[in-house]
Amino acid sequence: MKIAVLKEQASGERRVSASPETVKKFIGLGATVAVETGAGEYASISDADFAAAGASVGSRADVLGDADIIFGVQGPDPASLAGAKPGAMIAASLNPFGERARIDAYAAAGFQALALEFMPRITRAQSMDILSSQSNLAGYKAVIDGAAEYGKAFPMMMTAAGTVSAAKVFIMGVGVAGLQAIATARRLGAQVSATDVRSATKEQIQSLGAKPIFVENVAGIEGEGAGGYATEMSDEYKAAQAELVSSHIAKQDIVITTALIPGRPAPRLISDAQIASMKPGSVIVDLAVEQGGNVEGAVAGEIIVKHGVKIVGHRNVPSRLATDASALFARNLFNFFSAFWDKEAKAPVFPDDDEIVQGVRVTMGGKVVSERLLAS
Ligand code: NAD
Numbered sequence: 001m002k003i004a005v006l007k008e009q010a011s012g013e014r015r016v017s018a019s020p021e022t023v024k025k026f027i028g029l030g031a032t033v034a035v036e037t038g039a040g041e042y043a044s045i046s047d048a049d050f051a052a053a054g055a056s057v058g059s060r061a062d063v064l065g066d067a068d069i070i071f072g073v074q075g076p077d078p079a080s081l082a083g084a085k086p087g088a089m090i091a092a093s094l095n096p097f098g099e100r101a102r103i104d105a106y107a108a109a110g111f112q113a114l115a116l117e118f119m120p121r122i123t124r125a126q127s128m129d130i131l132s133s134q135s136n137l138a139g140y141k142a143v144i145d146g147a148a149e150y151g152k153a154f155p156m157m158m159t160a161a162g163t164v165s166a167a168k169v170f171i172m173g174v175g176v177a178g179l180q181a182i183a184t185a186r187r188l189g190a191q192v193s194a195t196d197v198r199s200a201t202k203e204q205i206q207s208l209g210a211k212p213i214f215v216e217n218v219a220g221i222e223g224e225g226a227g228g229y230a231t232e233m234s235d236e237y238k239a240a241q242a243e244l245v246s247s248h249i250a251k252q253d254i255v256i257t258t259a260l261i262p263g264r265p266a267p268r269l270i271s272d273a274q275i276a277s278m279k280p281g282s283v284i285v286d287l288a289v290e291q292g293g294n295v296e297g298a299v300a301g302e303i304i305v306k307h308g309v310k311i312v313g314h315r316n317v318p319s320r321l322a323t324d325a326s327a328l329f330a331r332n333l334f335n336f337f338s339a340f341w342d343k344e345a346k347a348p349v350f351p352d353d354d355e356i357v358q359g360v361r362v363t364m365g366g367k368v369v370s371e372r373l374l375a376s
Contacts (some may be wrong), residue, residue, distance in 0.1 A: 001031040001347045004067035004084075005050075006060065007039040010074045012315060014042035014322035017071040017092065019330040020053035027054045029338060030346030034063040043326040068347070069337075073329060075113075078105035086110030089348075091333060093117050093130055096362055096373050097263050103373065107363035116332065118372060120359040121229075128336035128356070132176045133328035134318040138287055139180030139258065141317050143169070146254045146285045147188060149303065149310050155189025166191050170213070170252040172245075172269050172294065173259030174201040177287055181256045182208045193248070196259075197221050197230050197237070213248055215240045229262050238267075245269065250277040257294035258287045263376055265292035272296045272306070280308030289313035336360075 003026055005018040016039045018026075023033045033055040037047055047057045056062075064084045070076065072092035081090075087110055094115040096103050106113040116130045126132070146169075147154055156166040169185040171178045171194040178194060182205065185192045192210035194201075197220040205212040214220070218240045221230060233241070249255060249270065255278075259267050266288035275284070275296070286298040297306055298313045305311070318325040340357075342349045350357040362370040 001068045002066050003031050003033045003069045003071060004063045005033060005035040005039055005055070005071045006063065006076055007036040008073050009077060009080060012319060013074055014319045015073040015326045015329060016040045016043045016045060016322075017073045017326070017330060017333060018050075018055075019045060019327050020049050021327070022330040022334040023050060023053040023055045025334050025338070029341050029343070031069075032056070034058060034067065036060050036063045040326070043322040045323075045326070070111075071333060073326075075099060075102055075106075078102060078109060081109070081111075084111075087112065089114060091116060091336070094362065096370065097376060100373070103362055103368060107366055107368050110366055111363060112361065113363040114360045115362045115370070116336070116360060118359045118362065118370065119336070120355055122355065124339075125336075125356050125359075128332050128339070130329055130332045133332055134325055135176040135258075136180045137321045137325050137328070138317040139177030139256075140184045141320050142177070142256045142258070142285045142287050143181050143184040143188065143254075145312055145314060145317075145320075146256060146283045149283045149312055150254060151281050152253070154185070167253045168193070168251060169254045169256065170194065170248065171210070172196075172255065172257045173288075174198075174205055175258060175260070177258040178256075179204060179208065181258065182210045185254070185256075186210065190254070193252075195241075195245070197233055197241075213244065215244055230259070232261060232264065232267070241269075242271070242274075246274055246277065249274050250279075252278065253282050255282070255284045256287065257284070259294050260288055260291055263372075266294050268296065269294040270296060275309050275311070276307040278307070278309050282308075283310045283312065285312040285314075287317060290315055 035050040035055045035057050069089045075092045075094040089112045091114040096115045119125050119129050154167045157164040167190045169190040169192045171181045174196040193213050194205045195213040202212045218237045286295040288294045289298045289300045298311050301315045303312050340348045
């Protein structure tokens with residue numbers, strides 16, 4: 001099995017899908033690994049580091065030639081895969097809903113495409129879950145980015161010159177990113193509150209030492225929906241949530257929004273009028289900005305100021321921590337492939353009836369095969 005590790009071509013993408021550690025481990029399974037020149041440059045992994053781990057390093061054409069498995073962080077442009085074997089596997093974060101034409105092109109070219117973000121949220125797949133590993137880092141970085149834009153300190157400080165009061169931080173959406181954002185803001189000494197539509201998150205918020213802010217008069221999602229994800233809420237719930245948020249948000253210094261609904265645009269959580277009610281100098285970080293944004297007026301890739309409030313809309317936040325994000329992404333990929341590795345055949349075997357395989361496999365035999373994608 002020859003594994004090709006591509007240099008990412010998407011603008012602003014700094015991550016890489018393998019690390020010297022995972023290269024060694026794949027070689028230990030009997031695979032060969034070929035890394036495109038410069039693939040790790042922005043994640044602080046040199047070609048020499050990959051070579052020392054046992055990979056060959058070469059041009060895209062060299063790396064793709066005869067490859068059985070192609071690794072990427074983002075789905076490679078089908079036009080850039082000329083020379084790859086039909087039937088080769090592509091394993092990456094493929095954004096299947098957003099980039100459907102690309103998925104169709106993989107199918108037409110005969111590739112078996114594996115969309116890693118479709119990994120089921122089950123215990124067995126936790127170590128393979130790129131959404132968790134990347135969201136966790138994004139949640140941390142959102143707080144750091146917010147703190148960097150904020151003109152005051154986070155912790156309370158009692159000094160000879162006077163007292164600096166603690167920042168009030170409000171986290172909206174308490175999935176993987178939100179939980180890490182709560183923990184990070186607490187570590188920095190802020191007073192933290194948080195909200196979600198899933199009532200199961202209330203205890204998690206409390207256990208991290210933050211205050212839960214919940215709509216009490218209209219039912220939210222008790223427990224969790226399919227796969228633990230949220231779904232679109234009723235108009236009645238949305239109205240109650242907007243009222244609750246309005247009274248709370250005016251007192252906050254930093255707001256981090258992380259709310260997502262799979263396969264749908266991100267829910268709108270903060271209106272322009274609510275931004276206007278905040279104190280000048282406050283900061284909002286919208287982690288959902290690329291999925292349509294939780295915050296009215298947020299612009300992907302920009303930091304804008306509205307009503308004296310900074311709205312931070314960085315794209316691809318995990319890539320802003322490229323070294324750690326790459327190391328975890330690479331381990332997720334290794335954990336996934338090694339779980340299905342046939343030691344005798346020295347190749348992965350993906351049984352059709354396995355829940356994980358059914359989740360991630362989006363194209364095979366010239367067709368789109370993902371039920372989730374076909375149903376959308
Ligand atoms: P996500 O990125 O899809 O969404 C982020 C958060 O936004 C979620 O908590 C969601 O409930 C919330 N949200 C959606 N609409 C909202 C609204 N209108 N207002 C406020 N909040 C809103 O979530 P995620 O981080 O991918 O986590 C989803 C679930 O998967 C969680 O239950 C998590 O615990 C679970 N999970 C399980 C595993 C596993 O078992 N392998 C791994 C990771 C996550």
